[in-house]
Amino acid sequence: MMKFERLGQKLSELERVSSRNRMTELLAELVREVEVNEADVVAYLILGRLRPLYDSLEFGLAEKQVQKAVARVTEKDLGEVVSVYKKEGDLGEVVEGLLKSGPSRLTVVEVHKILERIAKESGAGSQERKLVGLASLLGDLDGLSAKYVVRIVLGKLRLGFSDKTLLDAVSWAYRGDKSAKSKLERVYQMRPDIGWLVKSVKEKGIDEVANKIEMELGVPISPMLCxxxxxxxxxxxxxxxxxxxxxxxxxxxxxxxxxxxxxxxxxxxxxxxxxxxxxxxxxxxxxxxxxxxxxxxxxxxxxxxxxxxxxxxxxxxxxxxxxxxxxxxxxxxxxxxxxxxxxxxxxxxxxxxxxxxxxxxxxxxxxxxxxxxxxxxxxxxxxxxxxxxxxxxxxxxxxxxxxxxxxxxxxxxxxxxxxxxxKEVEESHAKLSDTVDCVVMGYYRGRGKRAQFGIGAFLVGIKGGSGYVTVTKVGTGLTDELFRELKNRLDRLVVRERPSEYVIDKALEPDVYVEPELVVELAADEVTESPTHTAGLALRFPRLVKLRDDKSVDQITSLRELKEMRI
The missing domain is CATH 3.30.470.30 (DNA ligase/mRNA capping enzyme)
Structure with a gap:
């Protein structure tokens, strides 16, 4: 059984890699290394989850509570932890630097069970029980392992790869290349449970899993899209x-x-x-x-x-x-x-x-x-x-x-x-024949009247290659209420450094970066060539149509689709 300390070392290696191919190779090595009865747990954890997407289990711990847990396990004053955190900008880095515990003996499966138990705590006094449980777990881990556990709890593990990269890695692990990618994608669309998929492939092989996949009542299939x-x-x-x-x-x-x-x-x-x-x-x-x-x-x-x-x-x-x-x-x-x-x-x-x-x-x-x-x-x-x-x-x-x-x-x-x-939005004066679904990548602080909101415009992007490329800034056509709502929601996604998957020209760097989670639907007059936007294209006169809480970043418009929309 894999020790969590070993998983922490693999995550650290992945974090230092920027090459998509090298990342896939490292994940393939990990897929081969884990045993069948722990493969599902490892797949969930390296994506910062406890369960599949459709069976989400949230920790329900605010950042302040996690700070208290770090202070308790490191035997530091809470004020000192907060001070170091303000400098570092990463609570995982803080606990790694302050924790003095030795090597961990806990396995990946054991850590996963403890994390599930913490997440399931509910009712009166549950926040304190969660805090005590997390502090106890961190105390049983080495500093590097504790770093990644804290990030998982905060929902900030983000190592620059997604479920699709892991599918590539499974193909690479058993075929030596990405030739099984389409088969694995079909399996994942029929049963979107990455843990089950990795475990099943290790147990039965790619072909048997792909040939026998069927719908299961109560488990969603990926919807057919237009x-x-x-x-x-x-x-x-x-x-x-x-x-x-x-x-x-x-x-x-x-x-x-x-x-x-x-x-x-x-x-x-x-x-x-x-x-x-x-x-x-x-x-x-x-x-x-x-x-x-x-x-x-x-x-x-x-x-x-x-x-x-x-x-x-x-x-x-x-x-x-x-x-x-x-x-x-x-x-x-x-x-x-x-x-x-x-x-x-x-x-x-x-x-x-x-x-x-x-x-x-x-x-x-x-x-x-x-x-x-x-x-x-x-x-x-x-x-x-x-x-x-x-x-x-x-x-x-x-x-x-x-x-x-x-x-x-x-x-x-x-x-x-x-x-x-x-579907044409604002058809009477919009030349672009369809709307564009984008992810918010960051925002610019407001001036004048908008200074009261703390946001004057936001930068959006679409899928391009293995990351996100910019297509426009949006700062007009929003009501005061919508500006306030945007600011509140984006503040929960703020990160200190630019996410590795963002491709942004220096001239467009926002004042504040956010994680790629909030999807917005935009209308525009047309798509034009752009020397500054990294898509090579830009939306002219963009207008916010709506916030798309029903869409994930995997479903936003791609660069290929935007090119096809040009008139």
């Missing part, structure tokens, strides 16, 4: 005869239903696989609305104004996620779930069935339109009809249309030309 095309003519040319569906301004919800289940009856997940079951209490009534015992649906949840019956904006719908008192918020923002696909029915996966077959099944299993609404679709091979439908739906307050290839299967992720979106 590609972009500039025109309806291009859509027909690429896809032939298509189905045209309305695009709702809601939040994507994958619904898993199990009639009479003991542990759960309904589980829901966002497009980035976060479980949100508590966000939708109305789905407890789902048992009355479906003719099935087991079901997985793809839907868009849209808020409905209780006074007018009209659909509400995305920002109103998403308040379910951002506010406490969900039951009270449910009364203010009642929802309808516009269901557009079915992936699983009574023990059988449906993803290999055609679009038309899945649609027929969907219409049959949904009983009424009170809670779950099967949205309409229209078949055509005429680009003009796509455009007419798009303009009509925009006029009705929707986001336009989604165009889907008839006869296509449900394929997790964004692959091929099966689903294409046609």
């Amino acid at each position: 590609q972009r095309l500039k025109s309806s003519k291009a859509m027909i040319k690429k896809m032939g005869r298509v189905a045209v569906e309305p695009k709702f301004d809601g939040t994507r919800v994958q619904i898993h239903f199990r009639r009479g289940g003991k542990d759960w009856e309904v589980r829901t997940f966002t497009r980035n696989l976060e479980e949100t079951s508590k966000m939708f209490p109305e789905l407890k009534e789902m048992v009355l609305h479906v003719k099935a015992d087991e079901l997985v649906l793809d839907s868009e949840a849209v808020g409905i104004d209780p006074k007018t019956g009209k659909m509400m904006s995305f920002q109103m719908t998403i308040t379910r996620k951002r506010k406490h008192g969900v039951a009270n918020q449910a009364g203010k923002v009642p929802l309808k779930f516009f269901v557009f696909d079915v992936m699983y029915l009574d023990g059988k996966s449906l993803i290999d069935k055609t679009y038309e077959e899945r649609r027929a099944i969907l219409k049959d299993v949904i009983k009424d339109k009170d809670l779950l609404v099967v949205d309409d679709y229209w078949e055509t091979d005429d680009p003009k009809k796509i455009r007419q439908m798009h303009e009509r739906l925009l006029g009705e307050g929707l986001e336009g249309v989604i165009v889907k290839k008839l006869g296509s299967e449900y394929v997790p992720g964004r692959t091929g030309w099966r689903w294409v979106k046609m």
Whole structure:
């Protein structure tokens, strides 16, 4: 069994590496080195987690509490710990420098169990029990190991690689190259549990795992995503005869239903696989609305104004996620779930069935339109009809249309030309045919009136290569309330140094860097060439459309996609 001290040494080696290929090789060595019964735990921990994305377990410890734990284990005054931290900017570095304990005998599995126990503490006095538990664990570790445990607890392990890099490493470990990457990605999209994947491959091999992967009720699959095309003519040319569906301004919800289940009856997940079951209490009534015992649906949840019956904006719908008192918020923002696909029915996966077959099944299993609404679709091979439908739906307050290839299967992720979106924001004066999803990389302190907010503009980027490249600064079109909200949320993501995956020209360096977590949707007039933005392109006259709490940074626009959007 691997000692945690050994894992700490491997993490330290990874932290010093900037080459993506070398990083992959080191991770491959680690994958080969760990034993089967600890492989899942190691995979979670090196990504700074305790469990898979869809089964998140948070520590619930504020930075001040962790500082107290460090002070307790190092036998230093809290003021001294805080003072050193202000200089270092990294609490992990602080505990490594101050801790005097010797070599650690704890295994990786033992440390993981202790961390899970700390995270699960709840109820009266739980914060003190968490603090005592963390201090005790740190005292049983060497300084280097304690450094990484503190970073994991604070959610700041970030070593510059992601799940996808680890998939590359698994391929490298067993094939000597990245030739198995596509197989492993398909497995991960079907079951997005990196720990299970690494453990299963070590036990059974890549081919057996890839050939036998199936959907599992209660475990989300990566949602099927849309590609972009500039025109309806291009859509027909690429896809032939298509189905045209309305695009709702809601939040994507994958619904898993199990009639009479003991542990759960309904589980829901966002497009980035976060479980949100508590966000939708109305789905407890789902048992009355479906003719099935087991079901997985793809839907868009849209808020409905209780006074007018009209659909509400995305920002109103998403308040379910951002506010406490969900039951009270449910009364203010009642929802309808516009269901557009079915992936699983009574023990059988449906993803290999055609679009038309899945649609027929969907219409049959949904009983009424009170809670779950099967949205309409229209078949055509005429680009003009796509455009007419798009303009009509925009006029009705929707986001336009989604165009889907008839006869296509449900394929997790964004692959091929099966689903294409046609969504224009501020169409009357915006030349760019679609919005761009970006990650906030940092912000600039405000001047004049904006000095009161502490933020005057923010820098955003998109995916480029193995990191993030800049495309624009945004500082106009935001309300005072939104500036305040941005500042509050970004302050929780502040880092002392520029993240290694950021590629930023010196002329654009922000006053404050933040971790790549907050996703924003932007509209712009056009995409132009840029000598200063590291994408080589820039958004002209950018405008913030909305904060995308339902999207992860893995789902932001790529440089390839932005190039394709140029007119």
